[in-house]
Amino acid sequence: MSGEPSSEAILACKGLSKHFGGVRALSDVSFEARRGEVTAVIGDNGAGKSTLIRCLVGVNVPDDGEIFFDGRRHPFANPDEARKAGIETVHQNLSLIDELTVVQNLFLNREIVRRVGPLALLDRPAMKREARAMLSRLSINVPSVSARVRRLSGGQRQAISICRAVGSGAKVVVMDEPTAALGVQETANVEALIRRLREQAVSVVLVSHNFDQVRRLSDRIWVMRAGRVVATVQSAETTGNELVALVTGAA
Numbered sequence: 001m002s003g004e005p006s007s008e009a010i011l012a013c014k015g016l017s018k019h020f021g022g023v024r025a026l027s028d029v030s031f032e033a034r035r036g037e038v039t040a041v042i043g044d045n046g047a048g049k050s051t052l053i054r055c056l057v058g059v060n061v062p063d064d065g066e067i068f069f070d071g072r073r074h075p076f077a078n079p080d081e082a083r084k085a086g087i088e089t090v091h092q093n094l095s096l097i098d099e100l101t102v103v104q105n106l107f108l109n110r111e112i113v114r115r116v117g118p119l120a121l122l123d124r125p126a127m128k129r130e131a132r133a134m135l136s137r138l139s140i141n142v143p144s145v146s147a148r149v150r151r152l153s154g155g156q157r158q159a160i161s162i163c164r165a166v167g168s169g170a171k172v173v174v175m176d177e178p179t180a181a182l183g184v185q186e187t188a189n190v191e192a193l194i195r196r197l198r199e200q201a202v203s204v205v206l207v208s209h210n211f212d213q214v215r216r217l218s219d220r221i222w223v224m225r226a227g228r229v230v231a232t233v234q235s236a237e238t239t240g241n242e243l244v245a246l247v248t249g250a251a
């Protein structure tokens with residue numbers, strides 16, 4: 001990528017570098033996720049995928065390089081800034097609170113309140129209604145919105161995390177290995193959910209070790225090796241073998 005990112009880019013970076021002590025986690029990485037697409041990032045263990053994502057969403061501060069969001073240069077000092085701009089991250093280790101209900105998790109830190117004179121009271125019926133609507137828009141099934149999330153399966157919890165991200169109006173949802181801990185059926189459910197996000201014009205950045213999954217789900221695949229982007233391929237035009245070769249350096 002030379003100059004500014006393309007006009008299709010929603011989240012991009014140019015010349016990003018990051019080291020941790022003597023380890024160069026990222027070296028001169030340029031990347032872009034396009035509007036309304038699912039963009040996958042693949043690579044072997046330690047290739048730099050998570051560091052790239054963490055720099056894009058303000059968790060890590062890069063040593064060098066520029067980050068662009070929605071057409072503007074936009075370095076995020078922390079994840080809250082990225083969230084306010086419209087980027088939500090669904091982490092490998094889910095960020096739900098086990099002892100809270102589905103509704104409470106969906107509205108954590110953005111509760112709906114109603115004013116009664118000088119008081120601001122939680123509007124629980126409104127949050128329940130809205131929670132049901134949010135889940136229904138994404139065809140997510142849970143036993144009850146009043147269930148504590150610790151009672152839910154891994155796939156349902158992952159779906160709630162994604163629903164919360166989208167419910168806050170995110171333009172981009174970044175997912176780091178969203179199905180790594182899930183069984184076959186639950187993985188299929190989360191994959192269906194990612195497809196629905198795409199249908200609803202939410203841009204998705206997907207980090208995954210599962211090459212079949214990224215070929216099924218994504219529009220474009222960025223391949224990283226040893227802290228660098230080594231290839232960008234169209235998902236529809238690649239094969240599992242080609243991806244393995246690119247990731248391992250045999251290509």
Ligand SMILES: Nc1ncnc2c1ncn2[C@@H]1O[C@H](COP(=O)(O)OP(=O)(O)OP(=O)(O)O)[C@@H](O)[C@H]1O
Binds near residue numbers: 020046047048050
């Ligand atoms: N906070 C940190 N402190 C020290 N080294 C780090 C830190 N985060 C990442 N690294 C190192 O940076 C390199 C890239 O790590 P990163 O986690 O980005 O790779 P990855 O592609 O996401 O790997 P994996 O698939 O195993 O999660 C690795 O050598 C890793 O050990």
